[in-house]
Amino acid sequence: MKKKVIAVFLVLTVLLSMVAVAGCGSDSSSDGKTEIEIIQYKMEATDYFDALEEEFNATHDDIHLTIDSPNDASTIMRTRFIREDYPDIIGIGGDINYSYYVDAEILADLSDWDGMDNIKQSYIDIAEGLETIPTDGTYIAPYMANAAGILYNKDMFEEHGWEIPTNWDELISLCEEIQSEGILPFYFGFRDTWTCLAPWNAIAVDLAPADICKQVNRGDATFTEAYREAAEKYIQLMDYGPDDPAAYGYNDACTAFANGEAAMYPIGSYAVPQIQSVNPDMNIDSFVMPANDDPDGNTLNSGIDLGFCVTAACENKEAAYEVLDFLYEDENIQAYIDDQNSISCKEGDYELAPMLDGMTEYIESGNMTDYQDHYYPSEMAVDAILQTYVLNKDTDAFLKRFDTDWQRYNRDTIRTVQEYEEEHGSLEE
16 A cells, blocks of 8 residues: 555655654553544644543543644645554545545545434535545545635624625625725735635635536536636626735735725635634624525535544554544534534534524535635645736636646546546546
């Protein structure tokens, strides 16, 4: 298996520093307890996981749990995978890295974990959609999701009597109305290129097929055709933000929005803690990006923000499942929601943060579509491509570059798909 792991991760990382990391949990500790080690990538939730680790160890006599939340966890994971020094469980996001891990065959099938029956089907479908080629089994237990659309200043909306838009024309009309009253409709923080992806994703999920990246990999579509409407509407939003959206960073945008300098902010729910650190009393709500001309064509941009995978090398799968059972207990789920303003991937009557009220209908109905950028190879740097597009506003050049760079940076995946189709037939469902 080592050769396959190395082949996959050399695509991801040109140079990996030899991080000095302790070896993975041994079968049992000196006091006879089974050792289970988790490495998870949500460093901002370190306090939450430290508390869970302490509680678990205080209430379990036969298992000792260690949860590490290191800086740059993804690099540490990849380094350890290459060295065949596997933790028992990893906590990762539902993005292209997950598909790499599945392709490398380093994750265990979780189909026999009873807790999987309680996971929302919409998020299981999102996880399966990330797989490069169809794979039997389920290799991630979705834990938490986030949502991206438009945050808005609820008090400002109520004061001016502005209505929540349900389609693109209504959104543009709202922006015109807000602008006519001397208020900036949107704030952007595009100096930090990753923020360019937030409105892009929210628009693209309404207008492009959810599996467009897979269609392109099969040679059945092009981004030039599939993304044109999304690209045109994306650049249209720039008319309603700062004159130079790339002059301000993420913190600048959060601060400006918190101080009432704009009525709306197209970003994910993950930005709320930063906004409230500036203005704790701000009344924030949200709505789904209404990019479609037909309200029925809109969908909530939501993906797996955190999920847990058991590695295939884990020698104590039963103990690992006991740890998963603990993580998915209702009180622990609610504690994470309260701490991180998240959405549970587990079925249940959980109390969500009030700033998600405007998205509740979509969450409850399961009308959710994964982030387009979860399929983008990191080497392609789509966030930087979008920033360039914002600056030059050349739609044709943007779309042409998207197709060209996709073929360049995704060639290994395209080759894998082609080889699969040669052997098994078309992947198209």
